[in-house]
Amino acid sequence: DAKTTQPPSMDCAEGRAANLPCNHSTISGNEYVYWYRQIHSQGPQYIIHGLKNNETNEMASLIITEDRKSSTLILPHATLRDTAVYYCIVRAQDSSYKLIFGSGTRLLVRP
Amino acid sequence: GAVVSQHPSRVICKSGTSVKIECRSLDFQATTMFWYRQFPKQSLMLMATSNEGSKATYEQGVEKDKFLINHASLTLSTLTVTSAHPEDSSFYICSAKTGQGADGYTFGSGTRLTVV
Numbered sequence: 716d717a718k719t720t721q722p723p724s725m726d727c728a729e730g731r732a733a734n735l736p737c738n739h740s741t742i743s744g745n746e747y748v749y750w751y752r753q754i755h756s757q758g759p760q761y762i763i764h765g766l767k768n769n770e771t772n773e774m775a776s777l778i779i780t781e782d783r784k785s786s787t788l789i790l791p792h793a794t795l796r797d798t799a800v801y802y803c804i805v806r807a808q809d810s811s812y813k814l815i816f817g818s819g820t821r822l823l824v825r826p
Numbered sequence: 827g828a829v830v831s832q833h834p835s836r837v838i839c840k841s842g843t844s845v846k847i848e849c850r851s852l853d854f855q856a857t858t859m860f861w862y863r864q865f866p867k868q869s870l871m872l873m874a875t876s877n878e879g880s881k882a883t884y885e886q887g888v889e890k891d892k893f894l895i896n897h898a899s900l901t902l903s904t905l906t907v908t909s910a911h912p913e914d915s916s917f918y919i920c921s922a923k924t925g926q927g928a929d930g931y932t933f934g935s936g937t938r939l940t941v942v
Contacts, residue, residue, distance in 0.1 A: 749930070758832070758919050758933035759870070802869070812858065812923055814931055816870040 726823040733790040737803030832934030849920030855900035856922035
């Protein structure tokens with residue numbers, strides 16, 4: 716499975732954009748990048764996923780570099796409720812479709 | 827959207843007893859479900875992949891005789907922690923793949939197991 720590398724922690728001010736980076740330099744051509752977040756003591760929540768093109772939904776935007784070796788999750792207007800651990804995951808290549816979680820980024824949104 | 831219900835949300839059991847955790851897909855059929863374990867301040871660790879109608883596939887280092895997984899229907903997978911010990915105390919989370927291709931995965935709300 717392709718590994719991902721994320722900074723252990725970040726913070727941003729409420730109302731500002733939060734940009735969370737992820738490196739996945741060993742990603743294969745048919746592997747998707749998924750982003751999930753986990754608020755304390757809850758199950759992970761799906762945010763967004765993409766393959767090559769940039770993606771946007773009601774929660775966030777996903778920017779994937781042209782070489783696909785890194786991506787950035789953007790929360791355009793962070794709120795206090797966005798404080799969570801954010802996981803960037805590259806889906807396994809084999810048919811098991813396993814999601815293997817890395818250590819994630821702990822995002823703290825400051826008032 | 828796809829919903830996965832996990833029950834119970836928290837359980838306390840005595841050392842040596844067994845505990846069953848249920849994971850149900852409420853509005854879709856899940857041929858594949860996943861079980862994770864999470865210790866405090868750590869990431870989720872995949873324990874096993876549960877396949878409907880067949881044996882589960884366990885990750886390396888996970889004892890299959892201790893963590894029994896049954897996926898007898900398209901909407902229910904269960905994880906039984908047998909002969910639980912205090913070191914089994916953890917947050918257990920299930921997940922289901924919601925469709926084909928690049929579809930997402932839906933997670934349950936987790937079960938906090940405390941073995942005393």
